[in-house]
Structures are given as C-alpha cells and as structure tokens.
Amino acid sequence: MGWVTPDAPTAAELDACVTCGLCLPHCPTFRLTGDEAASPRGRLAAMAAVADGVAEPDGTFEAILDACLQCRACEPACPSLVPFGRAMEGARIEITAQRPTRSRRVRHLVVGRLVASRWLMRLGTTLLAVLQRLGVQRLTWAPLQPLAGMRRLPLPTQTAVGVRRSSETPARARVAVLAGCVMDPWFPGVHRATIELLANAGYDVEVPDRQTCCGALAAHDGAGREAKRLARRNVAALAGFDLVVADAAGCSAHLKEYENWAAGGADLAGRVRDVTEVVADELAAGRLPALRPGKGAVAVQDPCHLRHAQRIVDQPRGILIAAGYTPVDVDPGGMCCGAAGVYSLLHPETSGELGRRKAAEVEATGTMVVASANPGCEMQLRRYLGAGVRVAHPVELYWEAMQREA
Numbered sequence: 001m002g003w004v005t006p007d008a009p010t011a012a013e014l015d016a017c018v019t020c021g022l023c024l025p026h027c028p029t030f031r032l033t034g035d036e037a038a039s040p041r042g043r044l045a046a047m048a049a050v051a052d053g054v055a056e057p058d059g060t061f062e063a064i065l066d067a068c069l070q071c072r073a074c075e076p077a078c079p080s081l082v083p084f085g086r087a088m089e090g091a092r093i094e095i096t097a098q099r100p101t102r103s104r105r106v107r108h109l110v111v112g113r114l115v116a117s118r119w120l121m122r123l124g125t126t127l128l129a130v131l132q133r134l135g136v137q138r139l140t141w142a143p144l145q146p147l148a149g150m151r152r153l154p155l156p157t158q159t160a161v162g163v164r165r166s167s168e169t170p171a172r173a174r175v176a177v178l179a180g181c182v183m184d185p186w187f188p189g190v191h192r193a194t195i196e197l198l199a200n201a202g203y204d205v206e207v208p209d210r211q212t213c214c215g216a217l218a219a220h221d222g223a224g225r226e227a228k229r230l231a232r233r234n235v236a237a238l239a240g241f242d243l244v245v246a247d248a249a250g251c252s253a254h255l256k257e258y259e260n261w262a263a264g265g266a267d268l269a270g271r272v273r274d275v276t277e278v279v280a281d282e283l284a285a286g287r288l289p290a291l292r293p294g295k296g297a298v299a300v301q302d303p304c305h306l307r308h309a310q311r312i313v314d315q316p317r318g319i320l321i322a323a324g325y326t327p328v329d330v331d332p333g334g335m336c337c338g339a340a341g342v343y344s345l346l347h348p349e350t351s352g353e354l355g356r357r358k359a360a361e362v363e364a365t366g367t368m369v370v371a372s373a374n375p376g377c378e379m380q381l382r383r384y385l386g387a388g389v390r391v392a393h394p395v396e397l398y399w400e401a402m403q404r405e406a
Contacts (some may be wrong), residue, residue, distance in 0.1 A: 112226025
C-alpha cells in the first residue's frame with residue numbers, strides 16, 4: 001500500500017541509513033531489550049518496507065514505532081545524519097491516517113486541543129493544587145501517576161501570558177517568551193527567572209497573548225493536523241520579534257523545526273533560541289554577572305531534546321558554574337529518563353525502568369539538587385527520586401543565586 005500522506009518519511013530520509021549500527025548503543029529501547037526491531041535501524045527498516053509496499057502499516061508496524069521514545073539519541077551518533085526524529089513524526093502521521101482508532105482520536109484531542117486550551121489548563125491546575133493541599137499525594141489512577149512528580153502548584157494559578165518587562169538600559173532587541181501549555185501554569189518560577197534574566201541582559205521582553213502550545217506533543221504522537229494548526233497560530237503570534245525564547249527543551253527543539261509544520265515556519269525557526277543558549281551567551285559577553293562560587297554540587301540531567309535534538313550540552317553547565325555551583329554529570333551519554341512526553345502514560349513499564357535507572361544515577365552522585373531544563377524530565381526525576389532531592393531549571397538556580405547576592 002505504501003504511504004498515503006505528504007508528511008510521510010521521504011525516500012531520501014530512509015535511504016540515508018547505511019545500517020552501520022552505530023546508533024544501537026545509544027538507543028534506550030534497544031539497550032533494554034536487545035531487540036533489533038526496538039532500535040533506530042530496525043524502525044527505519046520497517047518504515048522502508050512499508051514505503052516500498054513490501055509490508056503493510058499493520059499492528060506490528062504500529063507497535064514497533066510506538067515503542068520509540070523519540071529521544072533522538074541516535075542522531076548525534078549517526079554518520080549519515082539520518083533525520084530520525086522527522087522520519088518518526090512522518091511515520092506516525094501515516095499510522096494516524098491508515099489505522100484510525102478511537103483511542104488515538106481521544107489522545108489527539110488531548111495533545112492537540114485540551115492542553116492548548118489556556119482556561120482548561122488553568123482549571124485543571126486549580127483542581128490539582130487543591131488536591132495537593134488536601135494531602136492527596138499519591139494518585140492511584142494509572143494515567144495520572146506521572147503527575148506524582150509535580151511541583152507544589154500555586155493557588156490561585158499564575159500566568160505569565162501578557163507580561164511585559166522592559167530593559168532598564170536601552171533595549172538591544174525585542175524578545176518573545178513562549179508561554180507553553182504546561183510551563184505556564186505548572187512552572188511559573190521558571191518563566192519568572194527567564195523573563196527577569198532576559199530583561200537584566202538588556203532585552204525588552206513580552207509574553208504574547210495570542211500564542212499557544214508549541215505542538216510538540218501533537219507532532220510526536222502523529223497528530224499532524226493539530227500540530228500544523230498550532231504552528232500556524234504561533235507563527236502569527238510570534239511575528240515581529242527579534243528573538244523567540246523557550247525555557248522548555250522540548251518546546252525550543254520543536255520550534256526550531258517549524259519549517260516542517262507551517263508556512264512561515266522557517267522564519268520563526270531561525271529566530272528561536274533555548275533560554276540556556278541566551279543566558280550562556282549573555283554571561284560570556286559580561287551582560288550577566290558571574291556569582292560567588294562555593295555553593296556546592298548540582299547534578300546535571302541532560303534532557304534529550306536539549307542534548308540530542310539541539311546539541312546543547314555546555315550551556316547549562318556554564319550557567320551553573322556562573323551561579324557558583326559545581327556541576328556533576330549524571331550520565332555523560334545522555335540516556336533518556338523515560339518521560340518522553342506522553343510516553344510515560346502509554347508505556348509505563350519501559351518509562352518506569354528508565355526513570356528508576358536515572359534516579360539511581362542521580363543518587364550515586366550524592367547531590368541533593370538536580371538541574372534539568374525540561375518539565376517532563378523534572379517530573380520524572382521528582383517521581384522516582386523522592387522529596388529529599390530538589391529538581392530545578394538551570395536558569396532558575398542562577399536567578400535565585402543572583403537574587404540572594406543582590
């Protein structure tokens with residue numbers, strides 16, 4: 001049958017794989033199972049078989065692709081530069097088109113519509129905050145168990161949308177901060193640190209009102225129509241800004257690939273920076289200060305979509321050093337923590353095994369603070385580390401240290 005949508009992996013993308021196997025040691029699912037079908041090479045072979053009409057996009061094909069975390073750890077290891085993440089997104093859109101199911105439609109409604117609804121997210125956040133204050137710490141319904149790693153949510157709920165913060169010196173550029181679907185209601189402290197640091201570095205900062213969810217969750221789950229709708233809205237809302245800054249690694253990685261999702265997306269993608277990139281650059285330029293050293297060790301967990309998708313490794317460590325901390329690598333290879341967007345809901349056993357392994361690696365460092373630049377990773381770490389270890393964004397740790405020394 002072959003492919004039926006224009007979003008499918010191209011022959012050039014699939015033919016780029018030379019089956020060398022250098023990706024295998026970097027793939028979490030292959031390392032857990034030893035199964036070739038659970039490797040990037042195996043998944044690309046399955047895609048090529050369907051594209052050539054040798055195999056059907058049946059349940060087996062769907063299972064092979066669904067087991068992938070889309071961590072993209074294979075991409076830096078690939079000598080042929082196979083765009084594995086793009087191929088996976090296209091193949092999952094094909095599954096959506098060729099194997100429509102009720103459960104997938106419900107999932108796509110959640111990742112494409114519900115999480116992008118600001119008022120629904122605020123309503124849900126208020127409910128969760130009330131439950132936290134009632135002492136409901138353990139959620140027994142399986143789909144909600146990943147939320148056990150949430151921070152204590154504020155009441156009333158907070159939002160950065162609509163905030164404008166002007167530089168106290170002549171502004172060097174206008175910057176839009178992506179509010180995001182989860183970051184805004186659940187991680188207001190990260191937004192606050194991002195906005196204040198950008199303003200301190202000489203930017204006029206705004207969190208535009210008409211923006212929405214970046215669409216990464218929808219894109220990764222094969223909800224192509226929803227991902228494109230969200231991308232079009234953001235292209236319009238974020239036009240006219242010199243820079244667009246995201247403080248969630250998954251969001252910045254997806255925004256940088258908007259050329260795949262919307263007309264005008266390439267222009268927006270060219271203006272996107274992860275907040276760790278901007279703050280590290282401002283520190284290097286002397287527009288943000290290096291603070292007093294000696295604050296102790298901080299374990300560094302590299303989110304996959306920061307390390308593998310964007311190749312951002314040194315910047316979070318440099319920010320921690322500038323804040324006065326000593327960064328300690330948890331896993332120099334950057335193995336996935338198992339969160340992976342909605343993966344922890346769909347594959348709880350694999351996600352849990354990876355989460356427990358990552359938590360053990362953190363505990364082995366002996367540190368009581370972990371720096372992670374992505375919300376899903378933070379929640380996964382908090383879930384498996386327990387209450388004694390703090391998990392925070394690198395810019396959050398730097399901003400807090402800066403305030404203490406002011």
